[in-house]
Amino acid sequence: KTDSISSYRSVVLPGLINIATFIPDLAVHGSTDFETVSKASIASGFSMIRVMPIGVESSLTDARALVVAQSNTQEGAYCDYNFSVAATATNSQQLSQVTMKVGSLFIPFHNLSGNINKVAAVTEHFKVWPAFKPIVTDARTTDLASILLLASLHTRPVHITSVTTKDDISLIALSKEKGLNVTCDVSVYSLFLSQLDYPECSSLPSKEDQEALWENLGIIDCFSVGSLPSQLSHDLGQDLVPGIGIEDTIPLLFTAVNAGRLTLEDIVLRLHINPKAIFELHDQPDTSIEVEIDRQYTRKESVIWSPFVGKKLTGTVLRVTLKGQTACLDGHVLATGTAGSDMSASGAGKFERHPGVVPASPLIT
Amino acid sequence: KTDSISSYRSVVLPGLINIATFIPDLAVHGSTDFETVSKASIASGFSMIRVMPIGVESSLTDARALVVAQSNTQEGAYCDYNFSVAATATNSQQLSQVTMKVGSLFIPFHNLSGNINKVAAVTEHFKVWPAFKPIVTDARTTDLASILLLASLHTRPVHITSVTTKDDISLIALSKEKGLNVTCDVSVYSLFLSQLDYPECSSLPSKEDQEALWENLGIIDCFSVGSLPSQLSHDLGQDLVPGIGIEDTIPLLFTAVNAGRLTLEDIVLRLHINPKAIFELHDQPDTSIEVEIDRQYTRKESVIWSPFVGKKLTGTVLRVTLKGQTACLDGHVLATGTAGSDMSASGAGKFERHPGVVPASPLIT
Ligand SMILES: [Zn+2]
Ligand SMILES: [Zn+2]
Ligand SMILES: [Zn+2]
Ligand SMILES: [Zn+2]
Ligand SMILES: [Zn+2]
Ligand SMILES: [Zn+2]
Ligand SMILES: [Zn+2]
Ligand SMILES: [Zn+2]
Numbered sequence: 001k002t003d004s005i006s007s008y009r010s011v012v013l014p015g016l017i018n019i020a021t022f023i024p025d026l027a028v029h030g031s032t033d034f035e036t037v038s039k040a041s042i043a044s045g046f047s048m049i050r051v052m053p054i055g056v057e058s059s060l061t062d063a064r065a066l067v068v069a070q071s072n073t074q075e076g077a078y079c080d081y082n083f084s085v086a087a088t089a090t091n092s093q094q095l096s097q098v099t100m101k102v103g104s105l106f107i108p109f110h111n112l113s114g115n116i117n118k119v120a121a122v123t124e125h126f127k128v129w130p131a132f133k134p135i136v137t138d139a140r141t142t143d144l145a146s147i148l149l150l151a152s153l154h155t156r157p158v159h160i161t162s163v164t165t166k167d168d169i170s171l172i173a174l175s176k177e178k179g180l181n182v183t184c185d186v187s188v189y190s191l192f193l194s195q196l197d198y199p200e201c202s203s204l205p206s207k208e209d210q211e212a213l214w215e216n217l218g219i220i221d222c223f224s225v226g227s228l229p230s231q232l233s234h235d236l237g238q239d240l241v242p243g244i245g246i247e248d249t250i251p252l253l254f255t256a257v258n259a260g261r262l263t264l265e266d267i268v269l270r271l272h273i274n275p276k277a278i279f280e281l282h283d284q285p286d287t288s289i290e291v292e293i294d295r296q297y298t299r300k301e302s303v304i305w306s307p308f309v310g311k312k313l314t315g316t317v318l319r320v321t322l323k324g325q326t327a328c329l330d331g332h333v334l335a336t337g338t339a340g341s342d343m344s345a346s347g348a349g350k351f352e353r354h355p356g357v358v359p360a361s362p363l364i365t
Numbered sequence: 366k367t368d369s370i371s372s373y374r375s376v377v378l379p380g381l382i383n384i385a386t387f388i389p390d391l392a393v394h395g396s397t398d399f400e401t402v403s404k405a406s407i408a409s410g411f412s413m414i415r416v417m418p419i420g421v422e423s424s425l426t427d428a429r430a431l432v433v434a435q436s437n438t439q440e441g442a443y444c445d446y447n448f449s450v451a452a453t454a455t456n457s458q459q460l461s462q463v464t465m466k467v468g469s470l471f472i473p474f475h476n477l478s479g480n481i482n483k484v485a486a487v488t489e490h491f492k493v494w495p496a497f498k499p500i501v502t503d504a505r506t507t508d509l510a511s512i513l514l515l516a517s518l519h520t521r522p523v524h525i526t527s528v529t530t531k532d533d534i535s536l537i538a539l540s541k542e543k544g545l546n547v548t549c550d551v552s553v554y555s556l557f558l559s560q561l562d563y564p565e566c567s568s569l570p571s572k573e574d575q576e577a578l579w580e581n582l583g584i585i586d587c588f589s590v591g592s593l594p595s596q597l598s599h600d601l602g603q604d605l606v607p608g609i610g611i612e613d614t615i616p617l618l619f620t621a622v623n624a625g626r627l628t629l630e631d632i633v634l635r636l637h638i639n640p641k642a643i644f645e646l647h648d649q650p651d652t653s654i655e656v657e658i659d660r661q662y663t664r665k666e667s668v669i670w671s672p673f674v675g676k677k678l679t680g681t682v683l684r685v686t687l688k689g690q691t692a693c694l695d696g697h698v699l700a701t702g703t704a705g706s707d708m709s710a711s712g713a714g715k716f717e718r719h720p721g722v723v724p725a726s727p728l729i730t
Contacts, residue, residue: 118506118507118532119506119507119509119510119532119536120532120535123535123536141483141484142483142484142507142508142511143507143511144484145484145510145511145512145514145515146507146508146510146511146514147510148514149510149511149513149514149517149540150510152514152517152543153539153540153543167483167484167485170485170488171484171488174518175514175518178517178518
């Protein structure tokens with residue numbers, strides 16, 4: 001690569017936040033998956049990652065697993081991070097020991113292990129989990145309606161992650177209209193890939209569902225990476241490696257900007273402003289990314305598998321500045337993996353506003 | 366039997382209403398099940414029955430089935446009655462043709478056929494079904510929470526029938542506390558039989574669930590017969606005959622009155638006043654029942670199977686007066702099956718109050 005790109009437009013944005021970051025061997029002792037994912041994240045413009053508490057074969061359902069996940073960050077942490085814990089049918093009391101060490105509670109309904117299907121068990125978590133810490137769930141259809149009722153009855157906000165269907169986004173839209181305190185995110189892959197492209201991946205939206213997601217963009221509070229890219233790679237018979245999908249985020253979204261389907265504000269709102277507000281994340285000082293926004297290129301193969309190799313995309317991360325240091329320049333990670341801090345205990349009134357973050361007209365360099 | 370019972374106390378109550386009346390061959394052409402059930406009902410003190418729209422092999426899911434059920438009432442109708450229709454995943458538009466001919470919409474979740482498990486399908490019914498006609502459901506656990514949310518989002522009252530568990534009654538209690546417009550009934554059998562008595566019948570409450578029902582008596586708006594007695598007889602290997610459980614209602618409830626567990630007011634509230642208010646039923650003029658309340662007897666075998674044969678019970682229906690005529694005297698049905706009318710179109714503001722119906726001190730004869 002060369003650095004002769006000064007004739008293209010670029011914009012400076014605040015560091016992006018991935019609110020659903022999938023780490024396959026999350027709580028496996030000695031795993032370097034966290035390091036790999038945090039490195040892929042910073043290189044892709046994410047200065048903060050909220051770690052999903054469910055890995056492939058390990059989950060953060062108790063204090064012991066959390067200690068393992070925390071210790072794995074010693075291998076290298078290229079961006080700030082934030083852990084959550086996952087609810088089980090029986091661990092509501094146990095989790096009260098770790099609330100101050102994590103950013104949120106995740107109530108899983110669509111994972112292979114540890115699902116909750118009893119209203120009473122979910123109710124216990126709503127009773128015990130502190131009111132100032134967010135609750136996140138991947139509930140769908142009836143489970144989604146059920147958890148929205150419980151959140152409403154317990155006067156608790158709830159965030160729905162990786163919404164994929166027309167029915168679910170419609171229910172969330174109606175709930176918001178009626179004043180329920182609910183927010184949601186959609187995996188970026190869901191906006192650009194459907195079961196029409198990959199019939200073998202039932203986790204992708206149908207084409208009709210995908211259209212409903214775009215039509216309800218105003219209902220979508222955040223974009224996320226989530227585990228969907230990893231699920232797709234698995235369903236296509238690929239080896240599951242850490243970090244799938246992260247690198248595709250900026251190119252996909254800026255390609256949509258170029259096509260007039262999204263605005264810069266849409267992106268900053270859903271990958272920085274709303275994630276910060278919903279999860280009460282501390283602002284990262286002197287942290288920004290520079291993105292080249294109008295040069296089209298053909299996606300080349302990289303270390304991590306991507307379904308977009310060979311596609312024409314727009315949007316390149318030129319520079320990532322983390323806490324005043326250039327962490328990444330023109331695709332090269334300059335940082336050494338020591339800059340990332342555990343921000344799990346952040347929040348609860350500490351977050352600040354930064355009104356001018358989305359330039360009215362993008363900064364042109 | 367002799368009529369020399371004048372030395373015992375009796376009370377006069379308004380005609381009872383069974384809001385969940387199970388008719389096995391509901392929509393089978395030429396079936397006499399309706400006649401049999403209406404006769405058992407009047408003999409047991411029920412002057413009005415709301416017919417459940419789900420039978421054993423037939424359900425009221427369209428206009429055609431409703432016509433069959435209506436025509437079966439020509440065989441004999443000993444009490445007033447009220448039909449409902451059952452929702453399916455696809456019949457919301459179709460049912461709009463029959464709304465004026467039925468008393469309510471039933472959304473089934475726990476029947477062998479015709480269950481709905483899609484939030485979107487239920488939502489369609491909430492959109493199409495007229496706001497002045499009640500909606501009833503047998504949803505449990507997550508389905509219950511889901512339908513409570515939908516009812517709340519669509520600002521519609523909903524009635525939950527045959528609540529059986531601690532979890533469900535607790536969720537309904539919390540929902541009522543938070544102002545949701547929800548009512549419920551409990552099958553009388555659930556109050557007096559548990560899985561401790563009949564482990565082979567999983568439809569009965571556990572002992573713990575049953576205790577929770579009694580503790581939440583204030584949450585229970587209505588008592589009902591429901592299909593639970595028929596389910597129990599089936600699970601015990603009995604032939605399924607129409608009318609099981611109806612005759613046991615008064616004896617079970619008055620035995621509880623005698624034991625100090627219920628008051629007369631509890632019964633009138635839940636078998637007459639609340640059913641009328643919730644389902645907007647017209648008052649039946651000159652209709653009352655006389656119940657002998659303090660003579661204990663041993664339950665004898667009757668035409669219809671009962672698990673209480675041989676048990677010591679209190680409470681005997683002495684006389685039933687329907688629309689000014691003695692329909693039943695001392696266990697003998699005097700009526701000929703022509704007095705019952707279709708009250709399905711009743712309601713919508715027509716019901717009246719009758720403040721003095723529960724005598725401060727029971728009338729002693
Ligand atoms: Zn370079
Ligand atoms: Zn697999
Ligand atoms: Zn910011
Ligand atoms: Zn700050
Ligand atoms: Zn006699
Ligand atoms: Zn069976
Ligand atoms: Zn009355
Ligand atoms: Zn009247």
